[in-house]
Amino acid sequence: MLARVSAALLGVALFAGTACAQxxxxxxxxxxxxxxxxxxxxxxxxxxxxxxxxxxxxxxxxxxxxxxxxxxxxxxxxxxxxxxxxxxxxxxxxxxxxxxxxxxxxxxPPFAIVTKKTSGINTIKDFEGRTLGGAQGTPTTRLLPVFASKNKLEGEKIKISNMAPNLQEPMLIKGDIDAALVFNITSYFNLVLNRQDPDKDYKWFSFGDYGLDLxxxxxxxxxxxxxxxxxxxxxxxxxxxxxxxxxxxxxxxxxxxxxxxxxxxxxxxxxxxxxxxxxxxxxxxxxxxxxxxxxxxxxxxxxxxxxxxxxxxxxxxxxxxxxxxxxxxxxxxxxxxxxxx
Structure with missing residues (x-):
């Protein structure tokens, strides 16, 4: 009897082990x-x-x-x-x-440039002569030269201010930069959390709309x-x-x-x-x-x-x-x- 119980328990253990292994x-x-x-x-x-x-x-x-x-x-x-x-x-x-x-x-793609509607930037050509805040190494910042080239912008006229990602929206709100190179799904909600209205008060330029169909x-x-x-x-x-x-x-x-x-x-x-x-x-x-x-x-x-x-x-x-x-x-x-x- 004991042998049969032991065998049954062993069988259960082996089955459980097999199930776990799967x-x-x-x-x-x-x-x-x-x-x-x-x-x-x-x-x-x-x-x-x-x-x-x-x-x-x-x-x-x-x-x-x-x-x-x-x-x-x-x-x-x-x-x-x-x-x-x-x-x-x-x-x-x-x-x-x-x-x-x-x-x-x-x-x-979420890669975008965001600016205040009061900045006077109404087209991408208006980025020339302006300062854009970018986090070094991010795709939006790295791809800006391609964005400029594909849209026949004079890239040398666009100044990049390197900064940590968490400083982009605060500096944009304060007016320390004219626009920011961002991920829209991140920046939009950073603005929300900073009590801003990203639809009413900001303009968004998506790279996907300007030749970078990524x-x-x-x-x-x-x-x-x-x-x-x-x-x-x-x-x-x-x-x-x-x-x-x-x-x-x-x-x-x-x-x-x-x-x-x-x-x-x-x-x-x-x-x-x-x-x-x-x-x-x-x-x-x-x-x-x-x-x-x-x-x-x-x-x-x-x-x-x-x-x-x-x-x-x-x-x-x-x-x-x-x-x-x-x-x-x-x-x-x-x-x-x-x-x-």
Whole structure:
């Protein structure tokens, strides 16, 4: 009798061990501190989407959307939310180490120049002879020469004042600079938090409207994970896709998950940020045509060319080195309908 009980217990233990072994842990880094625009990742976790795919996804805050790439390349993280343009930069010199984007989320670029409506800057030509505040190393600042060249501006007449990112809006508000080189989804809400009205009192010039038709942030994975566990990558993409589709219809549910992850966030502001991400960065004619998560190869090739020029890269990576649609769910499952609520 004792032998049969022992055997049964051993069987249960072996089964439990097998079940645990089947669950894959993925270390995932966000692009920055907790924000409403990250809600899909929290929603997927809270609603068991990752667990359904046999995944234990551990989500950590980030240090910048470019830093997502270096965090993954270091081996500290398996996947994350970050800037595809940082992948392009690294893939140019370290193609074997750079991560691969597997689910494009921000179909439109957030790179923009913001100025007060009272500044007298009404067209991009008016940037000549003005001082723009830029954070050194950020894509918006680095790509300004390309922006100027493509729009036939006299770049030498545009002065750049280098500053920390957190000083850009305060100095713009005070009038110490004429305009700031920013990420719109960050700067817009920095202005809100500084009791400004970014729609009524500020003018925005998006790089995407002036010849720099770039892709931006999405979900990327390490080459190691791609090679060792493609099943986990496919599951990760399916889970996040389901979450993105869900919160497009119900932002309150997305924000509930975000607050569950970090109850110190300003839920009212972050809900607006989540909706801003859909309005300005996710929903576009291209996204409606090809579905959320995918890209157009010809546009990606042009975007790579812009980054190669702007960063003076020695080699232009092929689009297939930067983005893989191998793990995307069928087009019908990536039909995103956004309703602000």
């Amino acid at each position: 669950e894959t842990t993925i270390k995932f880094t966000l692009g920055w501190k907790t924000q409403g625009s990250d809600a899909a990742f929290f929603y997927a976790k809270d609603n068991g989407f990752f667990k359904e795919e046999g995944l234990n996804v551990v989500i950590d805050q980030g240090e910048g959307s470019g830093a997502t790439v270096t965090r993954i390349m270091s081996g500290a993280y398996d996947a994350g939310f970050g800037d595809v343009n940082a992948i392009i930069q690294n893939a140019s010199t370290k193609p074997q180490d750079a991560p691969v984007m597997v689910y494009m989320i921000w179909n439109q 892709y931006s942030n999405g979900m990327m994975v390490s080459r190691k994970l791609l090679a060792s566990n493609p099943k986990a990558v496919a599951g990760l993409v399916r889970a996040v896709n389901k979450a993105v589709i869900a919160i497009a219809k119900d932002q309150n549910a997305g924000m509930k998950a975000a607050v569950n992850y970090d109850n110190l966030i300003n839920a009212e502001v972050e809900k607006r940020r989540l909706q801003f991400s859909f309005d300005k960065l996710i929903v576009s004619p291209e996204m409606k045509e090809i579905g959320v998560g995918d890209v157009k190869d010809d546009r990606m090739a042009r975007a790579i060319g812009i980054i190669v020029e702007g960063y003076q890269l020695a080699r232009a990576p092929a689009p297939s080195e930067i983005f893989s649609r191998e793990f995307l769910p069928p087009r019908a499952e990536r039909e995103l309908v956004y309703t602000a609520n």
